[in-house]
Amino acid sequence: MAHRPSKALIIGAGIAGPVAAILLRRAGIESAIYEAWPYSKGTGGGLQIAPNGMHVLDEIGLAKQLIDRGSVAEAFNFYSQGGEKLGSINRDLARRFGQPAVNIARATLNEILIDKAWCASVSLCFEKRLIKIEDRGDQPIIAYFADGTAAEGDFLIGADGVHSVVRRQVVPDGPQPFDTGLIGFGGFVPHAVLDGRSIGQHVETTFGQSGFFGYGYCSSDPKDGVMWWSTQPAHGMDAATFRALDHATLKQHLHSFHHGWHDPIPAIIETAENIVVTDTLDVATLPTWSRKRSLLIGDAAHATSPHAGQGASLALEDALRFARLMQEGQELGATFQAFEAERRPRTEKIVAIARRNGNNKREFSATGAWMRNQMLKWLLPLGAKGMDFMYAYDARAGVTETVP
Secondary structure (H helix, E strand, O other): OOOOEEEEEEEEEOOOOHHHHHHHHHHOOOEEEEEOOOOOOOOOOOEEHHHHHHHHHHHHOHHHHHHHHHHOOOEEEEEOOOOOOOEEEEOHHHHHHHOOOOEHHHHHHHHHHHHHHHHOEEEEEEOOEEEEEEOOOOOOOEEOOOOOOOOEEEEEEEEOOOOOOOOOOOOOOOOOEEEEEEEEEEEEEHHHOOOOOOOOEEEEEEOOOOEEEEEEOOOOOOOEEEEEEEEEEEOOOHHHHHHHOHHHHHHHHHHHHHOOOOHHHHHHHHOEEEEEEEHHHHHHHHOEEEEEEEOOOHHHOOOOOHHHHHHHHHHHHHHHHHHHHHOOOHHHHHHHHHHHHHHHHHHHHHHHHHHHHHHHEOOHHHHHHHHHHHHHHHHHHHHHHHHHHHHHHHHHOOEEEOOO
């Protein structure tokens, strides 16, 4: 009889890692999570968990907490740079798909997941930067860390994001994350910035002649309960270059880039503090997601740019589907192969959609931007129907639900 794995080493304490650990407990598998960064409750911008991701959080008893600490998004509205409404999508998601979409600060989501993992008796170790994996078939798999320590287990999960160290071990000569040529800026502003604007529980977004801007409520906290983001062509500058600028210079760049855009965009930029800047990367495809006893999940396997709003939800799906497959008790290599075969078509399709959506946020001529906006008025309703497959997927069953 094949040895049944009883301990997983999970690299990365972001989204997929803690949820995988929580769910693996149901399969009788102990997990220890190793995170490169110190534990922190205050990093990152805002994000949205789509209905398909909310199903996973509901499975581990966190859906209500997420709704309580975040903000339900009842629609996505699109505008031109001058403020003309182009269309609206993602209405009535809770009725159609069984869960709403929820905006939340990434730090809040991470805090919720880490606390749940601790309550599930998952071991979490921070400031453990992976440097090497040793996998000899007749011995436990070993993860070595930069501080000179090591950990042993029966298998290893790489949930360490777009810059995954585990990926370099699994696919040593594989593709690097692809730079899509867009830079993301973001952060939070107080509710007061939107006083007098009846946006309700809608996410408001704007297509410019060059770039894109969005904002919406992400919590009930009046001090920083509105998330915002700006997407811009990189023009040869990377995120590190922008992060090296002082706050006043960075804010001046945002004001200059969005000069003449409709209200309340100038006020949001003026009020913004602690601006986060990120490169917009993705990983379209890899030759394989596993090697021997190491498996990639989440962004480590299929990082997606943010233009489909699915990165966090796909990571949550991965965690649940992998744990369910592990419960079946197959040989480890067969489980890894089954997981990849099931997940690859869906995730690669969504990565491609997100990259394509990003093309509408690049630089256009004045005429080109006008034509794009006119097309969006027609295409948004059609495109929204084409996106239903993302939200209709229920990872608890591993199937796509019928959409009414």
